[in-house]
Amino acid sequence: MCRICAAVFQADNVAPLLHAGLKRLEYGGYDSAGIATLHGGKLYIKKDKGKIDEIHQALNLDDLPGSIGIAHTRWATHGAPSKVNAHPHTDCKGEIAVVHNGIIENFLELKQELENLRHVFISRTDTEVIPHLIEEYYKRTNNFREACFQALRRLQGTFAIAILSRYAKDMIVVARKGSPLLLGIGNGFNFAASDAIAFLDKTKTSIPLEDGDIAFLSSSSYEIYRIEDATPVKRKTITIDWDLQQASKEGYEHFMLKEIMEQPYTMRLSLGAQKQYVDLLAEFMEKSSKNFLVAAGTSYHSCVAASYLYSRLANLATIPVIASEFIEQYGNAIDVNTTILFVSQSGETYDVINAADFARKKACTVLGICNVIGSTLTRMVRAYVHQQSGPEIGVAATKTYTSQLIIHLLLSISLAKKRGKISQSEMDDIKETINELPSLAEQILISKQKEMLEVSKLIMNKNHVFFLARGMNYATALEGRLKLLEIAYIPSTAYPAGESKHGPISLIEEGVPVIFIAPNDETRKLLIGNIMEMKARKATIITLGEEGDSELMQLSDHYIAMPRMLPIITPILYIMPLQLLAYYTAVNKGLDPDKPRNLAKSVTVL
Numbered sequence: 001m002c003r004i005c006a007a008v009f010q011a012d013n014v015a016p017l018l019h020a021g022l023k024r025l026e027y028g029g030y031d032s033a034g035i036a037t038l039h040g041g042k043l044y045i046k047k048d049k050g051k052i053d054e055i056h057q058a059l060n061l062d063d064l065p066g067s068i069g070i071a072h073t074r075w076a077t078h079g080a081p082s083k084v085n086a087h088p089h090t091d092c093k094g095e096i097a098v099v100h101n102g103i104i105e106n107f108l109e110l111k112q113e114l115e116n117l118r119h120v121f122i123s124r125t126d127t128e129v130i131p132h133l134i135e136e137y138y139k140r141t142n143n144f145r146e147a148c149f150q151a152l153r154r155l156q157g158t159f160a161i162a163i164l165s166r167y168a169k170d171m172i173v174v175a176r177k178g179s180p181l182l183l184g185i186g187n188g189f190n191f192a193a194s195d196a197i198a199f200l201d202k203t204k205t206s207i208p209l210e211d212g213d214i215a216f217l218s219s220s221s222y223e224i225y226r227i228e229d230a231t232p233v234k235r236k237t238i239t240i241d242w243d244l245q246q247a248s249k250e251g252y253e254h255f256m257l258k259e260i261m262e263q264p265y266t267m268r269l270s271l272g273a274q275k276q277y278v279d280l281l282a283e284f285m286e287k288s289s290k291n292f293l294v295a296a297g298t299s300y301h302s303c304v305a306a307s308y309l310y311s312r313l314a315n316l317a318t319i320p321v322i323a324s325e326f327i328e329q330y331g332n333a334i335d336v337n338t339t340i341l342f343v344s345q346s347g348e349t350y351d352v353i354n355a356a357d358f359a360r361k362k363a364c365t366v367l368g369i370c371n372v373i374g375s376t377l378t379r380m381v382r383a384y385v386h387q388q389s390g391p392e393i394g395v396a397a398t399k400t401y402t403s404q405l406i407i408h409l410l411l412s413i414s415l416a417k418k419r420g421k422i423s424q425s426e427m428d429d430i431k432e433t434i435n436e437l438p439s440l441a442e443q444i445l446i447s448k449q450k451e452m453l454e455v456s457k458l459i460m461n462k463n464h465v466f467f468l469a470r471g472m473n474y475a476t477a478l479e480g481r482l483k484l485l486e487i488a489y490i491p492s493t494a495y496p497a498g499e500s501k502h503g504p505i506s507l508i509e510e511g512v513p514v515i516f517i518a519p520n521d522e523t524r525k526l527l528i529g530n531i532m533e534m535k536a537r538k539a540t541i542i543t544l545g546e547e548g549d550s551e552l553m554q555l556s557d558h559y560i561a562m563p564r565m566l567p568i569i570t571p572i573l574y575i576m577p578l579q580l581l582a583y584y585t586a587v588n589k590g591l592d593p594d595k596p597r598n599l600a601k602s603v604t605v606l
């Protein structure tokens, strides 16, 4: 889950540009970083462990000479974060440098083979086998391109790599298999990066490489081939519709807060999702005899909420499944009559892509909801809806979650219409409600910031926090809990409230915070019973409920009053105070919510 970036310019000094690109990719990995450039036939490398700013302060990354270079920000998989394990890695003579995102599964056997041929390894990474393999094939062929082809054919596992060498003076070699990689095509320069955000300030013209592609980039041209047989291929050019301003903090202290606060805007964008694609997805789902919703993390939580919505509005059963479990759990039960909706913000999550690949081979209809056009997922599916949340930089998903919920809501309405399960007056109510979403979101975000800062003080020093709900807000409990534990490092538990008596209640004692999501719907009455149970055990009750609900207010130690709204939109709006709660708890604890330890924005490895 590292990120890579490479650039070749005619004359400009490339190091500051790579440094700027790396900073924008830092969300993908931040335990070490490095840059290599080529100048006057010599490789120059600076790298170390730590955050990019710390490394730059100590080493000055910008003064590396040359107009061609590669860069890397790391999230360790093989070998602890250290200078020696930081990328770029080189061959024995320091003439070939490589940066890599992914995992080389056969690296131990390749390493053994290369050591037998007297190659000397200095790091504990899997990546280091790549420059040594290229070195070995270069010795045998005296042709650098051929050496790259032959070396890459030996690699098993996943990779997005960039190669720089004095044997190919004006050229960068990049390749991908299973990890994202896009070219950024410019006038007098070319880029390659794991995410277009690295080159968006220079060009919006991009070519997503396919799995098994290798590309040779100079400042004025690019060529793409298949790794396996060196056949030349043409790939589609796309235009990225984000700009850098959308990917900057715009005065907020953290990306996470900026992204929480811009939800009214992103909700408007998602509500405008192209109707013909929403209807197309609905058409496939409606015809199918089995429907699954498959995703990881926050995207999975959107699927949990959606399974209630599809049932409630359209009488359609859908099974939400965690992507990494899908093949084991349902692999033998899917076939040509199955439709699977994969949901992924990045479109690059390994477990999602792996499950989608499996489902395609089983002849299932594979659909998607995704935020990144041109990502691997969008290129695998039969049809997808673009959720239009704009770039999300904070590792914790916030605005992309509410956008996904909106797309699911639009889809469930389309399904309900197709299946004749919704009356005209219900439809009118829903339409009205949906149009109110952005302004309700605005109202909640403005009024709840200060309040959630105060609530965060109630929980920041606790050892455990519970989130309980019923019905579709069970997803809100799951997501509220994930936000809190991943950025504020507070162990937390989310349960359907009805299930809490079957075990978790044993952890409740005086002062344990229990957060109830209790909107004014059919779950409210039953939740009151659950609140009483927790109160009887002296838990601290924090409740999110409708304004003016005096009964709930009386039962709660802290009551977070939400505006009146139709129950079907409560998962979209009730999560927002919980996002703020997690954010302020992390900040109060002196943690960086944008870069939680051990986490990367998208998990592109097994």
Ligand code: M6R
Residues within 6 Å of the ligand: 296, 297, 298, 299, 300, 343, 344, 345, 346, 347, 348, 349, 352, 395, 396, 397, 398, 482, 486, 601, 602, 603
């Ligand atoms: O890009 P994806 O939606 O496929 O990512 C899935 C999860 O890795 C992601 O939702 C993760 O759980 C969030 N960053 C948590 O906030």
